[in-house]
Amino acid sequence: MPRQKTGTMKAEEKIAAVVAEMIHEVTGKTPENKHLALQVTRREFEGDLTLVVFPFLKALRQSPEQAAQTLGKAIVERLDEVSSYQVVKGFLNLSLSDDYWQRQLAEALTGEENGGHEGPAAAPAGKEEAEGVGGQAPVVVEYSSPNTNKPLHLGHVRNNLLGYSLSLLLEAAGQKVIKVNLVNDRGIHICKSMLAWMRFGQGESPESSGKKGDKLVGDYYVQFEQALRQEVEEIMADQGLDRDEALSRASLMREARDLLRRWEARDPKVMQVWSMMNGWVYEGFDKSYQRLGVEFDKVYYESDTYLLGRDIVLEGLKKGLLYQKEDGSVWADLGADGLDDKLLLRTDGTSVYMTQDIGTAQLRHDDFHARQMIYVVGNEQNHHFNVLKKVLHKLGKPYADTIHHLSYGMVELPDGRMKSREGTVVDADDLMDEMVRTARKTTEALGKTHSLDEKEKDLLYHTIGLGALKYFILKVDPRKNMLFNPEESIDFNGNTGPFIQYTHARIRSVLRKAGDARMQEALLAMRGAPIIPKEKQLLKLLFEYPSVVEEAATSMNPGRVANHMYELARSFNQFYHDHSILGEADQASSSFRLCLARYCAEILRTGMGLLGIELPEKM
């Protein structure tokens, strides 16, 4: 069901009400809400809204045709908004009057808000009560969650775009949203890049080398792994040991572990290198985030949360909620949940990944008392989050139930997943560079940049390139794995971001030509214009938008919005190809089309905005 609007009642709700009433009159039963939901009539049939009558047949004791006829007749009689109905098999197709459509359009264009952006204030009054949550408890969305030993790659790109878009979607659906990042800034992998830098770096810095900070640190991590592999090979050859044994004897590995111990002991020298190198990485990340257009309200660092996690675990142990083995390691018994027991503190008392996440969850809960804590994390960690929830339950934390893992699929390459060992990792910055380069090439080839200065051009190419990338990724259902082929550049034609951007630019061009005065006139002058099929199709898509946003928010799937935006743009192009807006002789029709085009541009802008995609005025 569409969200209840303050003020006017939508035709759909009135229709549903009439149907419910009719069914009740005849049968004495109240039909289920889900059966009263209307769907937009498919393109190939006449009508605007469709009611499926099959669910009512038993109660009404009528044939599909009869039932549809009865209901259709009653609806047309009782509601001015509905002008006619057609019955096709068990489907009742209702047509709304042209006048109703035009009133809706005028209202949409003059209202303060446009579709889907109602803001928290417009949320229905008893909503919080109904959910038993006091006030405006926010939703916390964690995304990005990078490690500080490697630059961002394509997988992070999907994660960041999803997390950011999801946050905007939830806000559009009336929630208060806090965007957070959790930086994994501690652990053996960080020590590896530190060690390599200390050994081989000779004081190299981003300034001295001109390298982006995250890249520089990533290079040392790679260098460590190479040096380590070489040392291990040598040990294996010289001493005839197997790989595991050789690994544990390798001096590099021992030094890295030693570094970790010194770090945990807060050795000032180690801390100094650590914070310096992390600083470089953050500078680099910030550049990438800025280019991607994502941001955070708060950043958590694992180095701040793992100790809290350890305290919580120790407390749980004291309370007897956890158990300790003879070697000193601490475990959660998850046998009752059908899972293996989970280690929470190692024999030497240090923390594991799970321990840190326990601390993070607690800290986050204390900070925001969120109604929901969403973690945008890859589906390879399904098990981890399952266990996390179970462990928190075991520890008696009620917020365990507020945790939701938005488990998204991997980005795969034609030969499978990215592997750093095989050098197939697609770097985020490189990818963005390439997108912008392609945007430049394509745009210049079309020769449409005369009127822009250099700065405007750069901005435009960035907008188009990033638009293509974001749309490419967000149009896919987050839960599914998706494929990226580095050999083929991401498309700019067809079902793509630039296609939608281009459609918007064309509309804006028409609107500029019309001018403000004519636009104002049009609002009043459009009444009485007959609506033709291609206009009707556009109207349907435009007014379907709010429910699409709602659906996208509840299903946490920005792809819903992306695909709707494409439908809308395509539908506009079809209309625009066949019919003139400003050249139309009939004043009412021309005005109506102008309004239609304007609303179309607005919905495209807000909808694409929810995907983090900007739409240029010209391109």
Next chain:
RNA sequence: GGCCCCGUAGUUCAACGGAUAGAAUAGAAGUUUCCUAAACUUUAGAUACAGGUUCGAUUCCUGUCGGGGCUACCA
């Protein structure tokens, strides 16, 4: 081995249990004196397989086959 996810045109993606399974791209053929041809039109092409549930299944259930993930005192 166990658990989880996924199999839709050549390819990449759609489809609250609803009508004749939509698009894009690649292929073939067209459209520009006209508000931006990054557009529009036509054409051909798919639900892995076998059962079941029901008015109706790509969607839900069972089995088979195929792909991926997880199953660390890594993160």
